[in-house]
Amino acid sequence: MPSQTGPKGPVPEGPSAPTAAPTAAPTKLTKEATEQARTVGRTTVRDTRAQATHDTRAASVVTRRDLEERLPRSAPDALRFEPGVYVQQTAHGQGSPFVRGLTGQQTVMMFDGIRLNNSTFRYGPNQYFFTIDSRTLQKLEVLRGASSTRYGSDAMGGALLATPIDPSLELGGPRGWYGHSKAMMRTGTADGEIGGRAQLDVGYKGKVGLFGGVGYRDVGLLRAGGKLLSPSTGQPVKSPLFAADGVTQRGTGFREFTADARLVYQVNDKHRLTLGYYDYRQFDAPRTDRCPPVTAPQSECLTYDEQFRTLVYGAYDVHDGPAAAESVRWTVSYQHQHERRRFDRGPDSTYRIIGRDEVYTIGTGLNIGTKKFRLARGVDFQVNYGLDAYFDTLRSHAWNTFLDVGITTPTTSQYASGSRYLTSGVWTEARLGLFDRVELRAGGRGSLVVAQAPGNLDAMVGRRPIDQVWGGGVGGGGIAVRLVDGLRWITNLDQGFRAPNLDDLTSRQATGAGQQYENPNLRPERALSLETGFRIERPRIELQLFAFQSWIDRLITRVRFDRDQCPPEDVVCGAAVYNVTLANIVGTSHIRGVDGAVRLFLPKGFGMRATAAYTWGDGPNPVTGLDPVRVPLSRIPPLNGTVEINWRHRLGFFASSALRWARPQTRLTETDKNDQRIPQGGTPGFAVLDLRAGYRLQPHALVVLVLENVTNAAYRYHGSSINGPGRGANVLIEVGF
């Protein structure tokens, strides 16, 4: 594929920028395949503007180019510059994006249309979005606000949609074969990261393509800019534990191995088959706030020995089908999530507590789109509809090993082993276009969720069996009105819901807020999300600004419970310093705020992008009758935002500066105050400046240097165990052929 570099000079951004012609692309490829052929398998990714799949919603996209130039450490890290997204980290090898104030099980994660959420996603932040290898992604899309009509249970705060890189499907050489390889090496000074990936993109005559790679990285202890001071005491925050140098954070670092393969068979212009395999294996990732806990011997550590996720799926895509099914995407997937946790006290430990959980998920999803029917002059109508079903089976084990005598005994597992969980639904969403000015959207979903878990009525365990079925419907709709060219007013009203999962119903685990116990009586939580705002798409400016409010009924949140509610003989429950359980809060909780982004396309290759988000949440006091009547919701992000200024030259040079900032968050709920991750009095604000520069020699080389946190600020994203990286350099070198 020839280079896309043009004449010397800055690269104009935006739609006025010349869109390079895919000169070597096969003529009979679909539009998507052509786009892939233009962008993939090389070091060059030259997007103009990234369009969100959900054009009439509050949404934003991280492109491949963004990923290459920002050098995020992970998929969650890649979302730090998206409006309304705030990324919390309980560990260096973990990251959990908050979308409009909700995270983890209250958001949904999709990978190429496959649901990643399973029934063990716990309340609050989790590590699972980290198990997507950002090096395999073509784009990441964030859909803000409730979206359960389309994505089912959990999509209350929003949806995180990851799209992997496809094979390029080129015509190939004289014999029809083509092949491109790429090697990339990355290193960072703040955490001693060193790693790389080897990647191959091969195909035959634009019909068959295979894209895959293997990656590895070894990440060391993370250095911060320094210790954080508690806003209320002025004293250094005690979690995490720092090494003697005062900047190296204990309980950080991990190793990671990834492998992926994506085989695409373009049957013809209309039909495509895809087989995908994505394997993520993380090793030795300590949970920072428990490595060690602030009150324990300093050798104590809870480590995720193994955090694996294997996804295998097949997809069948149809384009230009019959009117009722002009586009079809059907997926069948299998996912295995494996977790192995280890608690001990280092090499001198006399015992070790191990927990191992396996979640096996089979799933299917069908997404059909009709053609756009013209009902009348200027009136068109289009419907998407589909179904999805994901079925989990769970195995959970725990045991103690007494290292000094080599004896191992089983103990109570985190989950009820043998539990099963089904989440499923049928949905439809219709769009009505009126005179190229108004777009109406309306849809609904019928859901069925089944949870079954065996009980263990041993007094020491006291787990009740679960056999719950929840059915119900959600709906949503919206209107987008083109006020003038390039300016639209958008209003959406969508419902979200989350049925309790196996983690809520059966799990017992140590959390940041205390020892958590299951609540088998939970009911689904439901959200109604209203957003209204404007989108501007003009040659020199893109802007989106939304105000939103979510009403959440029966919000599931952690509440404290007394020890007399513990199973009678369960001394683990009784021994916990602070016991929590999940409960539906009676009444309505509110999350409201404003988020938006503006992007300017300036002359001479310059550009600027800024984001800001403000979120405010409160709900009824979980303890009825206690003052205050309403309390803050847990871990709501503070006012935060970003500013990026960039410059690009046609010769392939680029440079940018990026500022991330956040105000202090001092509105804490009771569980926040008991959470060692949150400093006494709240999390201080911060401003962190990154500088980036790079050179892209298409299609053979890419070199990127990011100087992060150039002022060496000590900072922390609210709710995190770790402070952000201190001053350091990250370097990426890619070589492609």
Next chain:
Amino acid sequence: MRNLALCTALVALTACPAEDPGTTDSPTTAPTTDQTTTDTTDGTDGTDTTATTDVPTGTTDTPTGTTDEPTGTTDPGTTTEGACIDIPGIDESGCEPLATDYQPRENNSADDEWPACVSDTGPYTLVDSPPSTIARIVAYENIADLLWRKADPTADDFTAARNEYVLPEGLESRLVRREDLHYPAIPEDEWDPQVDADKQCTVEALAAKYPERCVGPSGMKPLVDEAFAAGQAGEGDPNIHAARIHGGLLWFLYLSVYKEANTCATVAPKDCDSAWAYYTGGEAIDAPIGMGAEVNTLSANAHERIHDGILATRCWRDIAQDMGNYPLLEELPADQQDLFEQGWEQLDQGLHRGYAVIVRDHMQQYIDAACSSAETNVLWAFLQVAGPVLDREAEERDAAAAADLTGLWSAESPAAEDVAKGIAALDAIFPCP
């Protein structure tokens, strides 16, 4: 106190003068009467005496610290037969509280020097929700059932017991960081600034440097771990391992009550609840579990006095509050700081005696076992762990008597007579709660 200790340490069962309350920080004892002398033929190494030990027998109406009559002799080098010595029961009828003590059982504290408070009228009142400590004491009871309340525990019993011991946030999690507040604090300039003041013993270097203060990680943990491991591995006598675990955990409970009562004032008010729960297991005064039960079985008076001490610190916490807020000790005026010290000391005295009666009981069992030629090594294993715990306080009160006790604990298999002398010394040093 010192006069009394000296007197009894010599096992000279003559009347000893009552202590002058003004010269001691412990409660007073009533004058001892009707005591006979004991021929202390040997008082050196405690093992090679061949002479009859003329300890009194039978009297129960005198303060403790004496035995009444000689009951037998001990063969050189043996401790398991031929040493029948009657040891009088525990009698604290002559003990009286200090005037400065908090006395909720006497007219609901109306007659003592303490202001009215929440503890005056009855059972312990929680500062916060029931403490997690309760579960640790339940675990202690479970371990006791598996190990030392049954004969010949199996290796599986040890494993089951150790599972209880290492439960998350359980006994082990606290034992490994337990400090003995009787010893000087770690100098503040050596503190790890990232670690709370009362958790400095979690720093390995400090634990190694200050083993007496950091007795949990440096003393208790290796002891208990080794005993569990030996029991699990089936090595040696399981009853000995069980006894050592019993001794180690009892030591932990004893120090924990004292420690939590302090941090109730200096760190977290709810630690008062932990002090209470470490002693009673969260149960009522008349039906305690854990250490409280062991003391109560042997000396109801000591048990009640300990409970009074716990109520004293809780009372102080109630007095030293500001509209539901509990300022820490350092923020309070001197008179309130003094009042806390008074209550805490009262508790300490009670604990010393309560712990001493448990030790004493095992010593007595040792003598009885020796008399009937039964095994004494299990009892001695317990005593070698539990006994030295009192050395520091004994040394403060009566160096000579303490030296005798220290010598006794270091013996491999002491003669019954020597143990009897030890009882006398113990009673002399720790006569009253």
